[in-house]
Amino acid sequence: MDFSDKNLLVVYLAAFLAILSVAAFFILRQIIRTQKIENKLTKLERKLKAERGTVPEYYELGSIYLEKKMFIQAIAMLKKAIKLEDAEIPAMAPIYNALGYAYFGQEQYDMAVRQYKEAIKLEPGYVMAMNNLGHAYEQKKLTGQALDIYEQALALEPDNETAKRRSESLRRRLVVSSK
Template structure:
């Protein structure tokens, strides 16, 4: 029995190391894929004009890397390209642009872009949630609550809208 104990511990250690190795390799491949896409898009868009999708993809990579100020001009080029191409998913681009401004605490510009996204796609719940959050940061509680309620009309089970609306209601109505 005692001779099995070291084997058992080594087996557990080996299993843990295997799981860690798999996780590390997955992360390496994921990072490598993103870096390859970044390099490919940067090189392509430096040398020639791209389409809205390519600009959007590059700007989204910048957002993921928290390079917000670099993402803004790329999102703006994506908007311009989308309008030239009569792209239908312009709301996604405006939402991304709003997020880049929001991350830099430029809430008025974020709000303007979220509203533009909603003008292009009135049922875009993610943009509504982002707009509500920007209103909250600007201390515009009633507008934030109204925006979350509109999102809940479209998507009643949206957990973000539910949670934020409930939180705002608790703040507005003091408990007795």
Template sequence: MQALKSLPLATIYLALLLGLLLFAVIMIGRQVMQTRKTESTIARLQTKIREGSGSVEEYFELGSIYLMKKLPGQAVGQFQKAIKLIEADEEIPPESAPIYNALGFAFFNQDQFDMAIRQYKEALERQPTYVTALNNLGHVYEKKNLTSQALETYEKSLEQDPKNSTANRRIKVLKRRLVPTSPTS
């Protein structure tokens, strides 16, 4: 009689364990497929670039993948090559702003804050309403403890996108830092 009562509990336990294992296999399989796809893209882009037929978009894509893989040094090189191709043209298009922004982000990830600032400003020169570059510039100002510049930059970002949650959140934090706290009696 006791064996019959524990049978459903054991079945439920086994089913849960199998379900958990199936979930883990699916998640690992998805990760493996994503990694294969990324590595295949890297190989394809590197081949094109080695052949000398890489485009601005391909350098940008490869740099972005390197950033995603936490290789900012390699990303910098790819973004700089993309910018060289852009600058070879007579007229620099505003669509180049994301490349300058990404280069700034790569420098930021290497703690090269002054270089990051320069690149974010380049992005904003090409596209003054580029909210992501404004947020990134505000962030690097914060890292350098330039609170008033960070606050001003986040406010510019809000002018472009009043619902910008990043800028709203950072402004609140920065304003709290600027308000001196009174000692409790």
């Protein structure tokens, strides 16, 4: 083996170790994130089984369930947050939006629409809820209503990428179907 072959071997080995190190870093970071979420989940579940929780606690647990795609459990927690009489109105819009997302995840689009509309009623400039409502309308094949709601979102937030992309797609679809 001559000198250039040894150098090439060292370069390949170094590149392999670099790739392996980057992969190990990302895997370790994901493990740490997952562990934090699982610890928070366990802590919240124990606390809320033992005593009545607060709106933010039920919302946080519901959000964790949503991340894990545990929609039935998320719905139960988010409904508990809504039922608390000490809940402040502005704080409720994200809870209704999350509840809509949970229903959407179960393909219960009518229920999702109802929750998104409630979120928007509580917070009229809630663009994320508008995008979610537009998506639910699309799933229900209500193209005109979806386009209207995306345009409302764009009026409030002109740089909203989701609303831009979806409204352009719907406009093209409406032009093609009208020909």
